[in-house]
Amino acid sequence: MGQIMNQSENTDISLDFLAESLNLGLGHVIDELSEISESRIELHVPEINLIPKTEALGFTKELRAESKAIFVKQQFAGDIEGEALLFFSEDESLKLLNGLLPDSDATLTNFADVEEEMLLDITNVAVTGVIYALSSILELSIATELPKCEYGRFDEIEGQSNLFDDAEEMILFITISFTLVSKDAKAVLLFFQHKNSFSKLHKSILQKLKLQ
Amino acid sequence: MNNKDFYLQVLGLMDVGLVLINKNYEVQLWNGWMEKLSGFEADEVIGHSIFDVFPEVSGSRIDKSINKALKHNCPSILSSKLTRINFPLFISSFRSNEKKRIEQSILIKPMDLSDNSRCAVISISDISSSKLREKALREQTTILNKVINQLKEKDRHFNAIFENNQQGILIFDGDGSVINSNPAAEVMLGYNNRRLKSLKIPALIDELPQYLFKKGNEDKLQSKLPLCNTSIEMAMLPESGKKFPVELNANVIPFDNAQNKYFVFFHDITEKKQTEIILYKMARNDSLTGLPNRSSFIEELDKTIQHYKRRNNILSLFFLDLDRFKYVNDRFGHDVGNHLLIEVAKRLKQCVRSTDTVARLSGDEFAILLHEQEKIEQAGMIAKNIILSISKPFLLDGAKIDIAASIGISCFPMDGEDAAVLLRNADLAMYQSKKEGEGRYTFYTEEINHLLQQRLKMETELNIALRDGEFVIHYQPQYDICSGKIWGAEALLRWQHPQKGLIFPNEFIPIAEECGVINTILDWVLENALVDAKTLLNNFGAEFKISINLSPRQFADTGLPQKIEKILKKENISPESLILDITEGHLLAEKDHIFALLNNLRSMGVHIAIDDFGSGYSSLSTLRKLPIDHLKIDKEFLTTDADPTKQKNLLSSIINLAHSLELTVIAEGVENKDQYDLLIQQHCDITQGFYTNQAVAIKEFCNLSASNNQSS
Amino acid sequence: MKRVVIADDSVSARLLLKQMILECLPDIPILEFKSGEAVTKNLAEIKDCWFLLDMNMAPLNGLDTIKLLLDEDIPPHHIAMVTANKSKELKNKLKTLDILCINKAIEPHESEQCVAKLDDFFKLSK
Structure with missing residues (x-):
């Protein structure tokens, strides 16, 4: 397998590798989530794509159509630096959180502090799981920061955060769906690496697969 | 008091539980809050496994999260709702003596130490009441990060951290009395610990005056302190009297209910400030040419003016723009363009005295300030020199470049x-200079101002015209040469000015373009012409064609096809009835983008006509590839001063070619019978022009009989 | 010579698995498939192989593929599942079918365990 592959094959295999790592990482995450939610929640990663920044921004436009959005941001640094962003619309997150609450608790109708805390908790479990899998498999050292939550009209949030300013041209775009026992809730997880990180990641992957 | 005790004191005052655990799960740090709520003193737990202290936590989510921090370097947030087992921490209820287990929000973060071992920092906050909960999330992360950063600061050796710390720390209470300080603060301020404790904050921090520490001013004090994990710059007042700048951040320690205490962290930024001064200088100059930039030029100009006002001096200001710079950039690339700017800057400096100021405002714009002049004429001389100097060729990277x-x-x-x-x-x-051609200089005059005023006036009038509906559309009939019947109409924009009468577009469109109302006008034309089209189609039958000119401005509008489609639908007009005219010259520029747009429009069914054909330079071979349905011959081909045979041949070949490409040929500007006959002879399809009929308002147009052709 | 059949929809998962197999049996020929269906379609030619199957793939996931292989009288000790899925449910099902389950590795020490398990699998089923 020492032959030289072309760029797109290389990218494909990197993506395939990332998808596989994600599955491995999420194996742990799923265990943990089902434990903390008493099997009320399952997690699927149906899609992983590498898309141009402009397209990712286009996606956020769709979120603008939604009334309010919740957006959890988690930074990681080390051999690879970047940010993970998890988007929920307010409706989706309420669906998710209601599904998680023990039946005895009253139904949540608006997003408040408890819910923020829960969302941070779940995001952290998901993101650290993925980062952990990636760093262990590739033997990279990556430290994850604690997540932060922002909530409000999407434009306001986005206006403040200069979204993707530090990102590379291509963004790792992962759609995660949370399946609850009763309802579906969907969230989108975006991983973006700071400039030059993707090539580094890419190189580590090819080394791991002994393709380079 | 050493730093370690000092830290413990700070940690003890915090309204958050803090526990530090080493890789063997042994407790290393246990703050006052933990002592209070767990019932265990620090001495009892330090060195013992956390699971010996709290056996019920073993195997829980907390256990797993500690493990994740220590083994996987992953942080955790354990939300109260999703954590079945929390720490057994209790508060006594006010009403009864009953102890109540608190609801907890728990953060666990890994922290690497310099000896390559890792420990976990746990912070716990009480969120039993919703108010506390809100506070916890906002503050806990901040405090935890700060504590970790403080612990890691300077030397990563765990014990060494407490002994020496670069940051100065002061703790004080609401009336400003210093309660304690660390050695770094003592060194920086030049007072010993005892002396500091006898002082009040206003004597130490310039920005915190006495009134902030009066009773009832607590809010004002808090608003002055950077409490939210931010830092601000303040000046410290040391014993030496030599003020120095620090970066400072602060925390409130809620203490015994009402009696808040504060601590501030600060470090000396004298050196950083000096770097800032250098950066400031850099910010004032254009990095490419080294010349002052716009903001520093304006500053200098302002200063000079203030100075001269008192002394009745005169000065001249040059605004200089390079001609053809864009061309150089496009033709030779940006590197050469940049190189050129550097060389231009050099020449400009050679043309003026060393006391004059040359600045680069932006792109290829420069400004020159000529100080203290005796006569205005001198400025003209210098301008001439500059123009001469810049017009000499530049030899750059092997290319010879001519600009002006x-x-x-x-x-x-x-x-x-x-x-x-x-x-x-x-x-x-x-x-004004540019308008007259390149390589010129112009003194500002009232006349120029007058032109500007006129333009401004027209801008205002254009806006009024839009508001009051002074724009009208006239329709020039187009006749089918074979049948003599009306085939269609070209929509032509006119401005019915209340004083000046009918104004043609060439007089106001350029100004509309400059002042940004052009798009509104173009949209207006599109919409109204299509409304009229409905009437015309009713009067002249379904085959009637309405032609509307498309401006290059509209090419940039990516929503154009949707816009047109919407209007067509609304007016219930078939797309085939609409012809969009595009001037040949515009069609050839930016080909790819325009082709895509036109193909998009054509796929809707709309027809495209190439306007003024023959005025641009499209080769006949490209004509084949253009996304068009009709061809409008430029009226120049009909002017009689040309050689009649040549003219005839040229017309004939254009028409034949168009026909072989299945394009309808429209002749515009037909003014007399000779021209008309020639067109019949050459089998032109459609004509329009003064000879057949001038452009008229919609009402009059409808009165034209369908076959009202003068020649028939 | 006996061969190894691996089925996983991820190219990189197959690459990693191949590396591990070759650590146990350096010269063994390895046949790769992308799905369970691809395996069953070619079953006539590969009956006498070792089968290492992923759980999550389509069409035909690992578990369903295993059932079909058993129906075709492939001995259970020639089949193992290599998966990231750690659910008890799956483990129990495999146990009742007498099929070995090998967890995919995340950390370096786990990949050593993984190789050791593979080695046992090949030795015991010879």
Whole structure:
């Protein structure tokens, strides 16, 4: 397998590798989530794509159509630096959180502090799981920061955060769906690496697969 | 008091539980809050496994999260709702003596130490009441990060951290009395610990005056302190009297309910400030040419003006713009373009005295400030010199580059009394130079101002025209040469000015383009012409065609096809009835983008006509590839001063070619019978022009009989 | 010579698995498939192989593929599942079918365990 592959094959295999790592990482995450939610929640990663920044921004436009959005941001640094962003619309997150609450608790109708805390908790479990899998498999050292939550009209949030300013041209775009026992809730997880990180990641992957 | 005790004191005052655990799960740090709520003193737990202290936590989510921090370097947030087992921490209820287990929000973060071992920092906050909960999330992360950063600061050796810390720390209470300090603060301020404790904050921090520490001013004090994980710059007042700048951040320690205490962390930023001064200098100069930039030029101009006002001096201001710079950039690339700017800057400096100021405002715009002049004429001499100097070829990277400079000149005090006005007037004069051709200079005059005023007036009038509906569309009939019947109409925009009468587009469109109302006007034309089209189709039958000119401005509008589709639907007009005219020259520029747009429109069913064909330089072979349905011959081909045979042949070949490409040929500007007959002879399809009928309002148009052709 | 059949929809998962197999049996020929269906379609030619199957793939996931292989009288000790899925449910099902389950590795020490398990699998089923 020492032959030289072309760029797109290389990218494909990197993506395939990332998808596989994600599955491995999420194996742990799923265990943990089902434990903390008493099997009320399952997690699927149906899609992983590498898309141009402009397209990712286009996606956020769709979120603008939604009334309010919740957006959890988690930074990681080390051999690879970047940010993970998890988007929920307010409706989706309420669906998710209601599904998680023990039946005895009253139904949540608006997003408040408890819910923020829960969302941070779940995001952290998901993101650290993925980062952990990636760093262990590739033997990279990556430290994850604690997540932060922002909530409000999407434009306001986005206006403040200069979204993707530090990102590379291509963004790792992962759609995660949370399946609850009763309802579906969907969230989108975006991983973006700071400039030059993707090539580094890419190189580590090819080394791991002994393709380079 | 050493730093370690000091830290413990700070940690003890915090309204958050803090526990540090080493890789063997042994407790290393246990703050006052933990002591209070767990019932265990620090001495009892330090060195013991956390699971010996709290056996029920073993195997829980907390256990797993500690493990994740220690083994996987992953942080955790354990939300109360999703954590079945929390720490057994209790508060006594006010009403009874009953102890109540608190609801908890728990953060666990890994922390690497310099000896490569890792520990976990746990912070716990009480969120039993919703108010506390809100506070916890906002503050806990901040405090935890701060504590970790403090612990990691300077030397990563765990014990060493407590002994020496670069940051100065002061703890004080609400009335400003210093309660304690660390050695770094003592060194920086030049007071010993005992002396500091006898002082009040206003004597130590310049920005925190006495009144902030009066009773009832707590809010004001808190608003002055950077409490939210931010830091601000303040000045410290040391014993030596030599003020020094620090970066400072602060925390409130809620203590015994009402009696808040504060601590501030600060470090000396004298050196950083000096770097800032250098950066400031860098910020004032253009990095490419080294010349002052716009903001520093305006500053200098302002200063000079203030100075000259008192002394009745005059000065001249040049606004200089390079001609053809864009071409150089496009043709030779940006590196050569940049190189050229550097060389231009050099030549400009050679043309003026060393006391004069040359600045680069932006792109290829420069400004020159000529100080203390005796006569205005001198400025003209210098401008001439500059133009001559810039017009000499530049030899750059093997290329010979010819450019020119256009200059506008304004003078103080005659042409304005402040920098903004002078710069604007010089800019206007430069604009005038450009209009007259390249390599010229113009002094600002009232006349230029007058032209500007006129333009401004027209801008206002254009807006009024839009508001009051002074725009009208006239329709020029197009006749089918074979049948003599009306085939269609070209929509032509007119401005029915209340005083000046009918104004043609060439008089107002350029100004509309400059002042940004052009798009509104174009949209107006599109919408109204299509409304009229409905009437015309009713009067002249379904085959009737309405032609509307498409401006290059509209090419940039990506929503154009949707816009047109929407109007067509609304008016219930078939797309085949609409022809969009595009001038040949515009069609050839930016080909890819325009082709895509036109193909998009054609796929809807709309027809495209190439307008003024023959005025541009499209080769006949490209004609084949253009996404068009009709061809409008430029009226130049009908002018009679050309050689009649040549003219006939040329027309014949254009028409034949168009027909072989299955394009309908439309001749415009047909003014007399000779031209008309020639077109019949050459089998042209459609004609329009003064000879057949001039453009008229919609009402009149409808009165034209369908076959009202003068020639038939 | 006996061969190894691996089925996983991820190219990189197959690459990693191949590396591990070759650590146990350096010269063994390895046949790769992308799905369970691809395996069953070619079953006639590969009956006498070792089968290492992923759980999550389509069409035909690992578990369903195993059932079909058993129906075709492939001995259970020639089949193992290599998966990231750690659910008890799956483990129990495999146990009742007498099929070995090998967890995919995340950390370096786990990949050593993984190789050791593979080695046992090949030795015991010879």
